[in-house]
Amino acid sequence: MTTQLTLIQIDNYGPWTVTPEPRREMDLQTMQSRLFADLAQFIGSRGGYVFFSRFDNMIAVTNGIGRAGHKALQESVRNRYPVTVSLGIGTAETPAAALDEATEQIQAAGSAQDEGRTEVLAGEPLSTDADATTHIAHFDVNDATGKYTDQLNEFDSFIHIERSYASLMEYMREAHGALSFFVGGDNIIAVCPELSPEAYREAIDHVEDDVGVELKVGVGRGTTAHDAGYAAKHALEDCRYEGTIVEFDHPQAATGDD
Amino acid sequence: MTTQLTLIQIDNYGPWTVTPEPRREMDLQTMQSRLFADLAQFIGSRGGYVFFSRFDNMIAVTNGIGRAGHKALQESVRNRYPVTVSLGIGTAETPAAALDEATEQIQAAGSAQDEGRTEVLAGEPLSTDADATTHIAHFDVNDATGKYTDQLNEFDSFIHIERSYASLMEYMREAHGALSFFVGGDNIIAVCPELSPEAYREAIDHVEDDVGVELKVGVGRGTTAHDAGYAAKHALEDCRYEGTIVEFDHPQAATGDD
């Protein structure tokens, strides 16, 4: 079971945003979010997932996308945006280890703010016949609309969601080498190694003890992030109908087959 | 000194994302981030600021944009997206109070997941001759590239940024009724009431004590969010050159003039 992650870093972005003078914030926001949207279409239509994380550094699950695909992405960005991107590819058993490798590839080529370092493409994609399985966990907040959105002012709702995210992201990272991303609304998607239902229950308990927010989670797996994530969404729907807090898309017994 | 905030809520979005079946996550991400980008252009080119916050609920500083402008925004979204948006407008001395009002306007019209409640436009914009001043504080992390981006794997860098954001957002909300938003990279923009340099220093100290991340801040003010935010960016550049951690765009003495 191996995950392929790609770190996407806008080259020398910080300095660009203030040269020759600070650029309008709303233009920067527009540019960043459209670049992310384009990556989501490019990577998403190839079965991958990309997360905006910090926008100037984005993290993608790219199983099945080879060097040629990565190169095409760089070319397309260069042709349509005022910035370029560097890409580091890493593969490992856990998402965190894969990201370590992906990040080191880019760091080895120079600083994020080195203006001579542009369009790095480093790291080796999985061979196409690698036995890759991706595990995706899709969390959301129990009754977020009823408890928060329809009750509190929007920023206070957001604070609760944000607390649950901050708590979960650190827990999953430390306990399991999993990478969790807020994706809007009350949704958090985590790229995980293989974990038991018990492990997910503990994560949810941790967040509730830590910040008082109740999560639930659907877990899926597949050869691509999309397949795994789609199964996870269905499992999360199962939670909704069953009133449970952890559901796997496939009977847990079956997981032993891999 | 009065701030006008608009809450932008996608109507009945949660149910839409799973009807008739869960929609592809990368399509949802694309749609959300492009909608945000369009709002950033519309509002930004009129001097305002909008923050993606939860994407399904976005918060905007809209001084100077009246009901006709808000209506035009709703129409344009309806004509180009598969979703519609409700807008609540609030005005008050502190950003938090303005958002209370904006949120209540929408909540009074029905639940965020009530499918009969669409395109609410509620609340009164400031009269055009109102004496409105917006205060914007632009925070970033001291030497984020050197300490984090070029050293840690990207997720671990992100954890540090996220921690500083979670800590600052709660502190500023509770201590001052200010609303702080992560805007990418290592940047946080806060919509604030008028605050002293000392108050900003305390906020920065709080975050450093709480999570060990060192911030600095530039503060600006103006009649629009853009004017204030642009002044804040210049003040933040001053921090960089001076090696200071709090700078105001204008000599503090002058602030008493308002």
Place this chain on the structure above:
Amino acid sequence: MTTQLTLIQIDNYGPWTVTPEPRREMDLQTMQSRLFADLAQFIGSRGGYVFFSRFDNMIAVTNGIGRAGHKALQESVRNRYPVTVSLGIGTAETPAAALDEATEQIQAAGSAQDEGRTEVLAGEPLSTDADATTHIAHFDVNDATGKYTDQLNEFDSFIHIERSYASLMEYMREAHGALSFFVGGDNIIAVCPELSPEAYREAIDHVEDDVGVELKVGVGRGTTAHDAGYAAKHALEDCRYEGTIVEFDHPQAATGDD
């Protein structure tokens, strides 16, 4: 009655598309059409109209948009695209004369392929209290779906539409100094001086004689292109219901009132 037109020219675009090597055509298409879309939102939300015409040169009706608005547009393009734009503003009784002036402003500053000539902003907008009326005529093909789209292969349908456009654009330009633009489907929008219903009937007859395609037209007027164009759309709907080929949004008698 005065029209304000703006010529929007991408600076040094031809050379850019082949430097250092030819760029991927689909990236160029994407960049061009998104730039046009952004201009359509910016100008459209201020009551104007913009037409893609050649994409590297676009023509806009900009009554009511002053120098500051034009400057904001240039800045926003520069911040988000790999190209910049020059703008020439012209005002005159007929659209053709206004465009003459707008074009000369840019030509006077240098060639479209002079790499030192960037972000020209030349020409004077109308004073805000100018008595400007815009006349917009919205043409379409009678029963295009029944006669062409559902019958012929798509390219042959397109040939008929294209023929009607080529014929109309030249006729309206020569006979009236009007500027006609294909806007998709079977629709042509013309920016016109004040013309009688008889003049429109002659234009339609000319196209039918010339290329055998039957058009109809709705005509509107207003202080902005949007107001005039919207009235024209309603008038075109009247044609549809009445089975007529020329309709004005207001009784022709009223036109004398201006």
Place this chain on the structure above:
Amino acid sequence: MTTQLTLIQIDNYGPWTVTPEPRREMDLQTMQSRLFADLAQFIGSRGGYVFFSRFDNMIAVTNGIGRAGHKALQESVRNRYPVTVSLGIGTAETPAAALDEATEQIQAAGSAQDEGRTEVLAGEPLSTDADATTHIAHFDVNDATGKYTDQLNEFDSFIHIERSYASLMEYMREAHGALSFFVGGDNIIAVCPELSPEAYREAIDHVEDDVGVELKVGVGRGTTAHDAGYAAKHALEDCRYEGTIVEFDHPQAATGDD
């Protein structure tokens, strides 16, 4: 040598644009051109080409994109736009015959304005081992900047370009079953069967005799539209350097090898 074309038709678009009332023209323009841009990215990053033609009906060269890819495109449009698209796939020796087939597939399922007919996906893609070669001819106008853009008002420049396009599109369609598309600036891209340099010279002569505009052309071939089109761009650069009017990317002698 076989070409695979796809007709992309927005479902029931005409009625949608005026229901319940006419929609703002600039919103329609934005939506259309962004939809086209998204198709250009999706199809372009898979080696294909798409042309906006009438925007509500677009024509794509899709060699190598199978049913799953077409289905993914439909899903992605449905998830992000207020409209849906039908797709008809055709394959034949000449582009015109392929488009006949593609169009008939959609027409057989109902009218373009039948509101019950949505998301048709009809026709069979080429088998992946088919021996497909695409021929692309990239025309432009000799010294368009010097003769037109820098001399005439922009609309009059456009009239010359438009005339040359109207003349070429009809000639190539009738003489060779080739489909020619204006792609902006002074550029026309034609999807062609295999043709001799003489045939291209005759086409150029025809346009010059007919409307007085001098074209030149670069011709390329490849297994995908991108490969062929990219070779054509290089050949067109050769024309520029050599001062010739027809260039093939490969020595003509070699063409006999196929």
